[in-house]
Amino acid sequence: MRIAFLSLFALLSTVAWIGSGESTSVRGADATPILVELFTSEGCSSCPPADRLLQKFDSQPIAGAQLIVLSEHVDYWNHIGWKDPYSNHSYSERQSGYGETFRLASVYTPQMVVDGSSEFNGSDSGLADKAFAKAVGAPKIPVRLSSISTDASNILHAHIEVGTLAPTFGSAQAEVFVVVALSRAESQVSAGENAGHKLTHVAVVRRFTKIGVLRRGQALAQDVQLKLDPGSDPRNLRLIAFVQEPRQGRVLGATAMLVGSGNQT
DSSP states (O other): OHHHHHHHHHHHHHHHHHHHTOOOSSSSTTOEEEEEEEEEOTTOTTSHHHHHHHHHHHTOOSTTEEEEEEEEEOSTTGGGSOOOTTBOHHHHHHHHHHHHHTTOSSOOSSEEEETTTEEEETTOHHHHHHHHHHHTTSOOOOEEEEEEEEOTTSEEEEEEEEOOOOGGGOOSEEEEEEEEEEEEEEEEOOSSTTTTOEEEEEEEEEEEEEEEEEETTOOEEEEEEEEOOTTOOGGGEEEEEEEEOTTTOOEEEEEEEETTTOOBO
């Protein structure tokens, strides 16, 4: 009954948004959103193949799934000759949190995490396929974004709605996050392990913000405002929202939309 209700919710939401002239945030009523996080660094020589694999996943090759990808550049490679311009210590901390979740002896790059439930070497497409096959059948809380705009003060505005955290999910509460990411980015690396190479990336995280907590039996509807980097081009930005169990547990729902056009990723 719960799965049928979620499918009906998604279908009705899709119809409503199309009728209002807004783009849907899923590929179809039956597409399951799957959050794919890649912890990477431009200072790591083994990371470019994983970056390319993430770009492949961003093209939506999995039937029945909407792969919502995030490229999170860690900073612990910066000391060996090349400072990754997209790195941030908070992404290193998030990866360390996953290290505790999965009881790893240490973190590493490239590391891919799927729906907060599976982790593996980010270049391993076979393990990724297995993780997607597992994730595509999981029920999800509906999440949607609307009313996305930017203003003259370089502030991104959006409205987020999250469905009810039902008892069937087995979680007492969950955290709601919004992420601003560059749809495309590139660097000409002049030092470090990737010296002389031009590297390209997709969905490079620039803002990662927790906006609220969802408790059992509750839903959420909230306006958000996010400060953008100076000179940000809205046409090269995407906005991601997702729901995750505390201490970086399972991802219970997600969505993504392009900022400049208001279309799905």
